[in-house]
Amino acid sequence: MNQKTKRKVESIFSKYPPEVIELGLAKLTQERREFAEQIDSRKTVRARVxxxxxxxxxEYFGHYFSCEFGTQQNELIRDVHKFANKKNRSPIKLVRALSRGFGKSTILSLCAVLWLILRGDWSFVIMISSTLESAKDFLRKIVEEVEDNQKLIDDFPELNPAIDRKGQKVSWKDTDIVFRGGARIIAKGFLNAIRGKRNKQHRPSALIIDDPDEEKDVVSExxxxxxxxxxxxAAMKLGSGWGIDVLMSYTTIAPNCVGEVVFADDDKYPADEGWDKKKFKAIETDSNGKEYSTWxxxxxLAQLLKEREQDPITFAREKQNEVLAEVDQRFKGLIERYHFPPTDSWKGWRLTLGVDLSLGKNEKSDLSAIVGTARSPEGKIFEIFSDIQRRRPDKIADDLIIALTLFPWEVCGIEETGNQEHFHFLIRDRIKEYNKTHEDKILVPIVPVESGGDKEKRVTGALQPLVATKLLVLRDDSKILYKDLDEYPYFGKDGPDALEFSVRLQRTGTVSTRSKESIEAARAAKPKKLADIRGNRMKSMGIDPDLYPGK
Structure with a gap:
């Protein structure tokens, strides 16, 4: 304290009696002590939470939760803790099918995001939903909470908007927010561009995917x-080489919704690569067979039972996360599978191959399918070959050549529409080239197969009766074809289309009880010359052909 200030303080104190000054200093000291204690207390709370x-x-979001948590909420709390301490663990990919109305978005997309940012585990989060508008709604809730929850801001001022050198907010809008502490959250809809996104030098540290589908999406293949x-x-390629955390929550609105596809495909999204997947139900059954509410x-329970009674289909999907067949899913639960091969010898069997084309020019084109079946002497049809993938026309031709050499096919039918006729010329040329250089010649007849009209009605009408009566069965290792048919028409339609071509070829042509060898022998014995044909015709009329030479 300099002399000038000291004289000013002494002048003020001289105006009051000593006892008043003593009381004033004591009160000031007490207030400072209480303020320090309050600061220490809030620091303790901050560290605890x-x-x-x-x-x-x-502590900060009690206004959202007016009652005790249930099974799903408690499980989610434990799940969120798995994302803590990012520096000391591998990336986590969590997928949860949760009951609608059980608070999943509030817990995961609002509270968990803020908690993990404040801990420093996440610095750059991308919020993804079915549409950009839906993703914006999630981000708006975060902004509203940060702006209106004074207790939260008092304890965590780093959640205030970041301010640049000009005194303006760096970014504080419904698609992109940057906090004073340096963390950033952006909102994106499915199919929006997200590659190359950064927060200064940081690549995205977490993807929050909440309700990735709308009803209108799942009806379009x-x-x-x-x-x-x-x-x-796009999404899974984000992050550094170390990887990115993924937190996906969804409700099973259809068998082909994004969450259900990820949940069901353990080959593409396996546990040994960090995928942790689980489903929850609103109503569970105890060991005594008694139903109870998980919240x-x-x-x-009374409320849930009433909802189930009013609309059992919607309840099963949105509350129980059960994959139910749509009204038009005619193959669901009917498909029988077998372990290949169905026989030790193809003698007496009829083998046909069907090809559904996709002649796109790039990898975004539809899938093409090559599917073969074998009909036993008893009339049962076995799928014996399937090759379904996205490829260009020349690759389809190469793969078809390989398929034609694998089994003793009697006929191969290739889809023919107005813009695909040239493929028939392409494959015939490839077969000619193959036969010039290989001893095992390809002699399978190639025929066009009409694919016009309503594809779904054609496939369902031709295959459903056979599948339902177990007269058409699939190989147990034909994963793509099985899924396409089981979920038809909500997954790929190309495999079932090629299967229908092959089955159609099984039903066409002359049907005979004679063996294949006797038929071929009869064909070989038929006259080849015109004179022989005329002679045989005259004999059938009772005329001696030697008496009428040249006739």
Whole structure:
């Protein structure tokens, strides 16, 4: 304290009696002590809630949760803790099918995101939903909470908007927010561009995928294919070489929704690569067979039973996360499978091959399918070959050549429409070239197969009776074809289309009880010259052909 200030303080103190000055100083000291204690107390609270997500929810978000948590909420709290301490673990990919109305979005897309950012585990989060508008809604809830929850801001001022050197907010809008502490969250819809996104030098550290589908999406096969491809090739390629955390929550609105596809495909999304997948139900059954609500405080059993009675289909999907067949899913649960091969010898069997074409010029084109069946002497049809993938016309031709050499096919039918006729010339040329250089010649007749009209009605009408009566069975290792047919028409349609071509070829042509060898012998014995044909015709009329030479 300099002399000038000291004289000013002494002048003020001289105006009051000593006892008043003493009381004033004591009060000031007490207030400073209380303020320091309050600061210490809030620091203690801050440290406590950053170690325990449940405490974080109770301390700052009690207005969202008016009753005790149930099974699903408690499980989610434990799940969120798995994402803590990112520096000391491998990336986590968590997929959860949760009951609608059980608070999944509030817990995961709001509270968990803020908690993990405040802990420093995540610095750059991308919020993804079915549409950009849906993703914006999730981000708006975060902004609203940060702006209106004074208790949260007092304890965590780093959640205030970041300010640049000009005194302006760096970014604080419904698609992109940057906090004072340096963390960033952006909102994106499925199929939006997300490659190359960064937060300064940081690549995305987490993807939050909440309700990735709308009802209108799942009825379009082409839309869902684009979404699967975008998820695999765009979303999952984000992050550093170390990997990116993924937290996906969804409700099973259809068998082909994104969440259900990821959940069901353990080959593409395996546990040994960090995928942790689980489903929850609103109603469970105990060991005595008695039903109970997994969140009795928030969704009483009586209420859930009433909902189930009013709309059992919607309840099964949105509350129980059960994959139910749509009304038009005629193959669901009917397909019988067998272990290949169905026989030790193809003698007496009829083998046919069907080809559904996709002649696109790039990898975004539809899938092409090559499917073969074998009909036993008893009339049962076995699928014996399937090759379904996205490929260009020249690759289809190469793969078809390989398929034609694998089995003793009697006929191969290739889809023919107005813009695909040239493929027939292409494959015939390839077969000619193959036969010039190989001893095992390809002698299978190639015929066009009409594919016009309503594809779904044609496939369902031709195959459903055979599948239902177990007269058409699939190989137990034909995973793609099985899934396409089981979920038809909500997954790929190309495999079932090629299967229908092959089955159609089984039903066409002359049917005979004679053996194949006797038929071929009879054909070989038929006259080849015109004179022989005329002679045989005259003999059938009772005329001696030698008496009428040249006739």
């Amino acid at each position: 950053l170690q325990n997500f449940r405490e974080f929810l109770k 082409s839309t869902m294919r684009r979404k699967y491809r975008w998820f695999d090739r 009795e405080e928030g969704a009483p």
